[in-house]
Amino acid sequence: MNITRIIFLTIHLGLGVLSEYIVKDIAKECPCDPVYCRTHKYYYNREVVVVAEGKSDQSAWHWHDITMVITTEEVGKEEAKKLMCTAHQNHANFAFIREVPTITNTSDPVLLDWLEETVKKEKELYADYVALDLLKLLGQCKADSSHVQEVLALLKFMVEKFTSPSAELVCIVPYKPPCYDGDCSLTQYMAEHCAAFITSPESFITCDTNPKCIAKATMPMTSLVFGVEEFIDHGITPDKLLIGIPWHGYDYTCVNYTTDVKTGGKNQMTCYFDERNNTESCNTSLREKMSLAEIKNSYPDQYKNAKSHHYHPIYRSDYINVKKGEQQHQIWYEGHDSLLDKYMYVRSMNLRGMVIWTADDLSTKSTDDAAEWNWILHNLFSTGDIEHHSLDMAGTIAGISVGCFVLGTLLGFAFGCAVMRRRMQRKGLRLPFHRDEEETDFHDDDNTL
DSSP, X not given: OOHHHHHHHHHHHHHHHHHXXXXXXXXXXXXXXXGGSSOOOOOOSSEEEEEEOSOSOGGGSOGGGOXXXXXXXXXXXXXXXXXXXXXXXXXXXXXXXXXXOSOOOTTOHHHHHHHHHHHHHHHHTTOSEEEEEOHHHHOXXXXXXXXXXXXXXXXXXXXXXXXXXXXXEEEEEOSSOOOBTTBOHHHHHHHHHOSEEEEOGXXXXXXXXXXXXXXXXXSOHXXXXXXXXHHHHTTOOGGGEEEEEESEEEEEEOSEEEEEOOTTSOOEXXXXXXXXXXXXXXXXXXXXXXXXXXXXXXXXXXXXXXXTSXXXXXXXXXXXXXXXXXXXXXXXXXXXXXXXHHHHHHHHTTOSEEEEEOGGGGTSSXXXXXXXXXXXXXXXXXTSXXXXXXHHHHHHHHHHHHHHHHHHHHHHHHXXXXXXXXXXXXXXXXOTTOOOSSOTTOOTTOTTO
């Protein structure tokens, strides 16, 4: 045995023993088949991402439509691992959210510990992506150029420290680019280092977009369109934009309200809610968040009946006016039509996809949620077909019809020939193209013809 073969066998044996230890080590930490406890990185042209809070039975989700699952920070380690396994088993990517601290001092121990914990969590959960929640860092109502430079320095520091060879970063951002006084360097830097931008549906109602503290849609269509166009204008390509779409609404307590009488239509009510004490910002903490399941169960008639709820033609969102005792309330949410409007807009702009915020908002109650989980709305992104199944059925029926027509024609022709042959034989007539008996020596090359 030569020296080369000995070295080869030694290395092969060593790798085999090492891999066995690695597999056993992974198996100890992995709640499912170890093949799923690793980074997978599935790639899709269009995506349907869901945010998970760990509050519902994940088996009720329509996994054949989901391309990525992102867990919130409230989800425990063991539950997150189970979601990771289920996601990878269904060829979906897995990610988790980490809220970026507002500490801009890069030597602060709290920030360094946060970075260390994030890297550790990424390895423990075999994550394909890490979703950095930058809302608190970027979503300030008023900021100057010094703030931009501080945040930019922080982001550069974080990117340098986060050197994972497997997981990539996705950035959760406001609905419009974080530009301050014309300085958009933050947006441009993030575009280079974030695999995708996820716009948060919670970013639409802020102090700079709602100065009068008026109850309004969680996701106004006007703001959505404006934000997407701003991102594209600042050089963010559509294939990097994932639009967060809320599967929840908000119940506003109206401290005051006005009613506009509409001739021949429904009266439009404007609900005003509290401002923060001695500030110009709205006290959004007093509004009550309601999942779609809760709204559907609490107000089933208003939710299902178009005549019983209001539809805002500009925001393209639904709302319900209700009284609780003597107190007037206004509940804004995304219903069937408004959700479809948002889905269709995302598709029409050729964006990367949408992020359902959250999947648990339709699984926490025992209610019929088929319309929201409907494959038509989600398959729209993976195949581009709105009526895919219906078209398949129509094509099948058409194919059967054509087949029956062709088969019937052939059978009819064969049957007709058989009947004609039988009749001619009975009457003693010669069959077509039958050779004359008295002209037995006739042939085509007869020179006398």
